[in-house]
Amino acid sequence: MDAMISADATAGEAAYRQIRHDIIFGKLLPGARLKLERLREPYNASVSTLREILNRLASERLVLAEGQRGFEVAPVSQQHFKEVAAMRELLEGHAMRESFARGDVEWESNVLSAHHKLARLEQRMSAGDASATEEWKRYDREFHAALISACGSCELMAAHRQIFDHYLRYQIIAVIYRGDDASREHRQLLDAALARDHQAAANVLGRHIQACVEHTVRNGLLAA
Amino acid sequence: MDAMISADATAGEAAYRQIRHDIIFGKLLPGARLKLERLREPYNASVSTLREILNRLASERLVLAEGQRGFEVAPVSQQHFKEVAAMRELLEGHAMRESFARGDVEWESNVLSAHHKLARLEQRMSAGDASATEEWKRYDREFHAALISACGSCELMAAHRQIFDHYLRYQIIAVIYRGDDASREHRQLLDAALARDHQAAANVLGRHIQACVEHTVRNGLLAA
DNA sequence: TTACGAAAAATATCAGATATTATTGATTAC
DNA sequence: GTAATCAATAATATCTGATATTTTTCGTAA
Numbered sequence: 223m224d225a226m227i228s229a230d231a232t233a234g235e236a237a238y239r240q241i242r243h244d245i246i247f248g249k250l251l252p253g254a255r256l257k258l259e260r261l262r263e264p265y266n267a268s269v270s271t272l273r274e275i276l277n278r279l280a281s282e283r284l285v286l287a288e289g290q291r292g293f294e295v296a297p298v299s300q301q302h303f304k305e306v307a308a309m310r311e312l313l314e315g316h317a318m319r320e321s322f323a324r325g326d327v328e329w330e331s332n333v334l335s336a337h338h339k340l341a342r343l344e345q346r347m348s349a350g351d352a353s354a355t356e357e358w359k360r361y362d363r364e365f366h367a368a369l370i371s372a373c374g375s376c377e378l379m380a381a382h383r384q385i386f387d388h389y390l391r392y393q394i395i396a397v398i399y400r401g402d403d404a405s406r407e408h409r410q411l412l413d414a415a416l417a418r419d420h421q422a423a424a425n426v427l428g429r430h431i432q433a434c435v436e437h438t439v440r441n442g443l444l445a446a
Numbered sequence: 447m448d449a450m451i452s453a454d455a456t457a458g459e460a461a462y463r464q465i466r467h468d469i470i471f472g473k474l475l476p477g478a479r480l481k482l483e484r485l486r487e488p489y490n491a492s493v494s495t496l497r498e499i500l501n502r503l504a505s506e507r508l509v510l511a512e513g514q515r516g517f518e519v520a521p522v523s524q525q526h527f528k529e530v531a532a533m534r535e536l537l538e539g540h541a542m543r544e545s546f547a548r549g550d551v552e553w554e555s556n557v558l559s560a561h562h563k564l565a566r567l568e569q570r571m572s573a574g575d576a577s578a579t580e581e582w583k584r585y586d587r588e589f590h591a592a593l594i595s596a597c598g599s600c601e602l603m604a605a606h607r608q609i610f611d612h613y614l615r616y617q618i619i620a621v622i623y624r625g626d627d628a629s630r631e632h633r634q635l636l637d638a639a640l641a642r643d644h645q646a647a648a649n650v651l652g653r654h655i656q657a658c659v660e661h662t663v664r665n666g667l668l669a670a
Numbered sequence: 671t672t673a674c675g676a677a678a679a680a681t682a683t684c685a686g687a688t689a690t691t692a693t694t695g696a697t698t699a700c
Numbered sequence: 701g702t703a704a705t706c707a708a709t710a711a712t713a714t715c716t717g718a719t720a721t722t723t724t725t726c727g728t729a730a
Contacts, residue, residue: 231513231722232682257711268684270494273713274501281505283604289455290691290712305601316536377529378536380507381605455691456713481680492715497682514681514722673730681722686715693710700703 237267238275245284245295246391256293282384298395300444306388307435313382315427317370319420325372336368337412344405359390369415396443398434461491462499469508469519470615480517506608522619524668530612531659537606539651541594543644549596560592561636568629583614593639620667622658
């Protein structure tokens with residue numbers, strides 16, 4: 223009886239997660255070529271396994287597979303950021319409406335709990351502890367995931383997860399920090415959720431998302 | 447100077463397309479296990495190449511990759527069909543609104559032209575020529591793609607393309623035929639597009655999509 | 671019938687070989 | 701000096717075959 227049946231049973235799965243993480247968190251820069259031989263050592267995987275991984279990431283649009291010229295990290299642009307932001311707003315807004323309409327008490331308490339963890343961390347960060355950015359992003363993702371978790375559609379949640387990670391990548395790359403504002407908006411989302419007010423939630427979400435885009439564009443943090 | 451730079455330059459790309467096509471068009475049945483050795487011969491690809499392909503398809507959720515138990519064709523269910531349908535309605539509805547607002551004359555004529563090809567084929571099919579199902583589906587896809595082609599978001603169009611193919615798969619599997627109704631609805635979509643009436647288009651699209659779902663559910667064409 | 675464990679099948683992963691394609695740099699022509 | 705040409709180099713796509721694990725299968729014992 224194997225005590226721990228972690229999801230990343232396979233070895234290649236670990237490398238996949240790592241590479242994906244490194245792209246989203248900017249360790250692998252946009253446009254960087256991904257030579258197979260070079261990746262072998264740092265990710266502990268053979269060329270064949272790496273090719274499988276890069277193919278998966280290409281499907282997710284996190285890497286680019288150009289003909290027979292190998293792979294490279296997906297480039298970034300203002301235009302694309304706007305598209306990703308709009309997509310997130312569409313999916314998450316719709317999912318919240320559904321979720322608010324169906325969520326039961328169990329759901330409510332999950333949202334509450336996810337918000338609590340996030341808020342505590344935001345408190346710490348607001349107080350100057352900037353050490354936990356990755357953890358913060360994880361709780362952020364989990365809070366937003368909790369909000370829509372009662373929407374009743376795996377397909378919708380999967381699509382949201384994917385676009386959320388693209389959005390997150392832009393937040394990281396453009397070094398967007400708007401801690402206190404974000405924190406307030408999270409609080410407002412929580413309140414809207416408990417009040418089942420999807421319209422209010424959509425409004426807050428719109429601000430939450432568009433503020434980042436505007437901040438990035440205004441300060442020219444992305445090429446073109 | 448190579449005269450033909452077709453997109454499927456690589457050999458594995460051909461196998462990818464073929465397998466994908468075979469899943470969507472029901473040649474590979476839902477739930478069927480995809481043993482690597484068995485696929486080698488029919489798709490002219492080695493195990494390594496096949497693994498790359500199946501990994502890509504797994505990202506697209508057309509195949510299932512369960513831990514170390516290999517791959518299988520993604521299963522189907524009523525619940526999932528409903529989710530896919532709702533997703534298509536959300537994405538396509540939104541994309542049409544954007545597209546109608548931005549499309550220029552070039553766009554209008556593309557829509558018109560795409561509709562013409564589709565309508566001609568529907569005429570033929572309505573007259574009894576059932577030989578061209580795959581061609582019909584292709585024109586159907588191209589018409590809907592044309593409608594949203596001015597939406598201004600590659601991200602949105604990519605997501606739509608993906609969900610559209612899932613939806614198409616259900617249409618094929620459940621052997622849904624509602625030719626004349628569909629044809630009429632396509633006509634209404636064209637009219638709405640030219641009149642830039644996104645609200646009307648959304649209504650028609652809702653019927654267009656939900657009619658298939660209801661037909662399937664009512665006749666119990668899918669397990670569970 | 672259920673439980674257990676050994677044999678067989680399949681998978682994940684690797685390494686290395688070949689053919690094809692891109693890239694680079696030097697050479698030549700204008 | 702710039703542009704075109706072509707050989708040398710590097711990188712990719714793809715295949716074959718090998719090894720270690722993991723599943724599955726199936727017969728035997730409880």
